Amino acid sequence: xxxxxxxxxxxxxxxxxxxxxxxxxxxxxxxxxxxxxxxxxxxxxxxxxxxxxxxxxxxxxxxxxxxxxxxxxxxxxxxxxxxxxxxxxxxxxxxxxxxxxxxxxxxxxxxxxxxxxxxxxxxxxxxxxxxxxxxx
Numbered sequence: 001x002x003x004x005x006x007x008x009x010x011x012x013x014x015x016x017x018x019x020x021x022x023x024x025x026x027x028x029x030x031x032x033x034x035x036x037x038x039x040x041x042x043x044x045x046x047x048x049x050x051x052x053x054x055x056x057x058x059x060x061x062x063x064x065x066x067x068x069x070x071x072x073x074x075x076x077x078x079x080x081x082x083x084x085x086x087x088x089x090x091x092x093x094x095x096x097x098x099x100x101x102x103x104x105x106x107x108x109x110x111x112x113x114x115x116x117x118x119x120x121x122x123x124x125x126x127x128x129x130x131x132x133x134x135x136x
Contacts, residue, residue, distance in 0.1 A: 041135065042136060047130075059090070063090075066088070067082055067085040069083035074131075086098060096115060097115070097124060109122055109123055
């Protein structure tokens, strides 16, 4: 014997509201975008020669002066080093080394530079002192 049961009429489940899209990130050249990128980067100078000292030097997210002046953040001694020899700046692209018009110049990977975007494992030479630039 076959029995026919009454069909239950269930309402449709509620539909989820459409997902809200996250706002696009700010352009990298905007002040907020550059600032947030700058603070995410970390880098340090690791001495490669005795003239450069012994301990690694963390680079803060602001310009850092290299030279033999007592006010330089990275003090480099020896012949051929000027009071304010070079500077390392940070921007949205990364860390940039700038020679500050020194007489004997600044080398990166044994090449004279006026300004250069630094890459991981670049060797910076000021006078006889050599530093390895390391990111991360």
